Amino acid sequence: MANTKLNKALNEQIKHELDSSYLYLSMASYCETINLDGFASWMKNQSIEEYEHAMKFYNFLHERGAEVELLPIDKPPKSFGSTLELFEKALENEQKVTKLIHKLYEAALEENDYPAQVMLHWFIEEQVEEEDMVRTIIEKLKMVGTQGAAILMMDRELAKRGE
Ligand SMILES: [Fe+2]
Ligand SMILES: [Fe+2]
Secondary structure, three states: OOOOHHHHHHHHHHHHHHHHHHHHHHHHHHHHHOOOHHHHHHHHHHHHHHHHHHHHHHHHHHHOOOOOOOOOOOOOOOOOOOHHHHHHHHHHHHHHHHHHHHHHHHHHHHOOOHHHHHHHHHHHHHHHHHHHHHHHHHHHHHHHOOOHHHHHHHHHHHHOOOO
């Protein structure tokens, strides 16, 4: 079970999830600097979820006695333009992660690794939900616009997450 191609890719996924966590944290920080506390709070929640995703892969590898080797994580951008651009960047990142999860699943099929397939089902569904959630926010931002009162209304709505 130790050094399969899949285990190596699962270990790399820890880094990709932490990259996402770090990206959302940077987005949160950007939102704080432009005084959008609701947006910032939404991003912080998302950052924590991505950390939890990383830990699911970490725990799965340890449970099967496979090696965990933490890889360097990427430096995220510091500023993101409008709130619409912010969520478009988030969607782009989620779509990238979805592709990675699908690749992991393909490797699990190739290696007849049934426990990994079961574990990855959760991630396949989670990615559908996350992309949908981000896409809905993008559509709402396009609807209300990214200026003035509309953005304050969105800020209040996003603040509700995690209440
Ligand atoms: Fe994730
Ligand atoms: Fe995600």
